[in-house]
Amino acid sequence: MLADSPSPNSLTLINRAIISTPLTVTADALLGDAIAQMHQAKSSYILSTDQQRPVGIFTERDLVRLLASGQSTIGMTLATVMTQELLTLAAEDIKDVFEILHLMKKNRVRHLPVVDELGKLTGVITRQSLREALPPSSLLKFRLVKEVMESKVVCAPQATSLLTLVQQMAEHRVSCIVIADSNHRPVGIVTERDIVQFQTLGTNFSQTQAQTVMSSPLLPIQPHDSLWMAHQQMTQNHVRRLVVCMPDKTLAGLITQSSLLKTLDPNEIQQVVELLQQEVEQLRSENQTLIEDRTCELENQLRLSQQLEQSHSRLTATNVTLTTTLQALQIAQQNLRQANADLENQVETRTADLRQAEHRWRTLLENVPLVVVGLDHDGKVTYVNPFLLELTGYTASQVLGKDWFEQFVPSFEQPRLTQYFQQLLTQSDTAIQYQNIIVTRSGEKRMIAWNNTLLCDGNDTILGSMSIGEDITERLVIDRMKSEFIDIVGHELRTPLTSIDGGLKLITGGLVASDSEQGQLLLQTVAKSSQRLVRLVEEILDFECLESGKSLLTKESLNTQDLTHPATAAVQPMAKRSGIALKVSDPGFELVADRQRIQQVLTNLLDNAIKFSPDGSTIWLTVDTSLLSQPDHTESMVRFQVRDQGPGILPEQCKTIFDRFMQLDSSDTRSNGGTGLGLAICRKIIEQHSGNIWVESTLGEGSCFYFTLPKG
Structure with a gap:
């Protein structure tokens, strides 16, 4: 039975549990659009309304049942699959949070729409919103995970298809499937929310294996951990369930938001609510005391003001006497004025000189750039x-x-x-x-x-x-940059020179015959070092020309295919030696650019991608268009992408990779013949074309270099 007069704290908890802006859509909306909205809002439900009144609900579990039945969702409307026998809760009947918990448990629902006296939707209460609204810290810290976890967990192997997982969810009426390895140790999890996401992305459920899409690694939680720790992990990581593992990583059970709600003893929560009420009463009492003290202070100030007015009256009377005395003093002062006239003239002259000097001094200080x-x-x-x-x-x-x-x-x-x-x-x-x-x-x-x-x-x-x-801040920065530049250039020059000097000494000294196999290898090393030295000097000169603005662009009208075809042709032999496939997607866009310079950029990016890609991998060169928002207009840009399947780049290195002499791994880069100037030159070329260049990378998956040019 509902309470007749709910306490203010109880109403506060209830109001915090009500989601005032629920996700809604009309019943004739396409099911695919409704699922997309659920995915975008990360919502476990979507309500159907008619004239602001709830007429149905569609949840993640409904989607799992639908997919398990094998029905196609294409062209299907929400009205055909939503639950129309909707259990709602009138706002005026909400008196106690535990009544809501009992109602949800009794009717086996996770969502309760809240309506006003006209039956119009005002919000929705979910198990997640209840868990977030209730004060859990004092109730969960001394409870253990093993007390409430579900020991019977539905598991599936890593190679299980998504379609099979959906069918198992529907059959066992569970919201998730734990994915286990061959030793029956949990390695991942697939939830109803994941199914919503995969449906939105158009995933082939029968062809997709669980191991490719499961959520992993699992968040660590053990049976002897507290429920407070479980609650914190759910809140911080925005998840609704945790897989419980033993210390040896074997599966122990599953804990969900529903499990947490089961532990909330109404008596304990009522004690917390009563403590909060006592604190409110105490604060109210303290506030009343402060008001009384302030009133007393204001009364004292009023009395002081009255005393000041009385003193002012007495001073006014005294002022009359002083005025008479002042008149006598004024007569004496007139006699002094004449005597001071000559002295004042002298003081004025001296003061004028001092003011002029002060003006010059102040003008200097206020205008000097120091x-x-x-x-x-x-x-x-x-x-x-x-x-x-x-x-x-x-x-x-x-x-x-x-x-x-x-x-x-x-x-x-x-x-x-x-x-x-x-x-x-x-x-x-x-x-x-x-x-x-x-x-x-x-x-x-x-x-x-x-x-x-x-x-x-x-x-x-x-x-x-x-x-x-x-x-001198900028001066120190410039001095440091000069010093670093000299150190780096000296090091980069010294490396090939050492190889050349050492190889030639061995041959010219007769220690190694030039026509021997070792001698030929030394000569090849000397030749490669010479080529690297020449390339380094050329790139330094090229970079300095771009840096100083001495290098002028020769722009012409071009088609992007005039740039991508020569660039890929230039690196094709190198890619073929490593078994790397080059895939080019270039519809052909018109632009105005320096043909030689842009080909230089493309060749450099493709060359780097080949050097750092594993044998047998694929490199994609893609050209498309994008819009760049300017303060007063929107400019159409041509975007070039070079994507590889290499080792990837650290996030902090992505910020500095276009700086000169910046190398990801100096040993690998030098073994591949890099100088550390290629990407710096690319950035200068793109900036001179009023474009932009950047990189996005994921460790272990590869990198994608982008640059844009204004569309012709």
């Missing part, structure tokens, strides 16, 4: 010039009077900088030049080289410092 900051004896900011404000992103009001070291110096450098500042103020032999990092408002770090000057008053008392600094 960082200028003044600090007092305690390190508080007394002056900043506009260049410093522009560099750091602050306004003057946000900086003046603030502690320089706390606001601008990184925490790890603050002790060292504070010590240096104190030495600058107290020790005359302290160096006035210094370098340190400052942090801008956005968190960016800038390196500043300072020249520091002490500020003193007329008695030579030190008041603080005035520092002028130069931002």
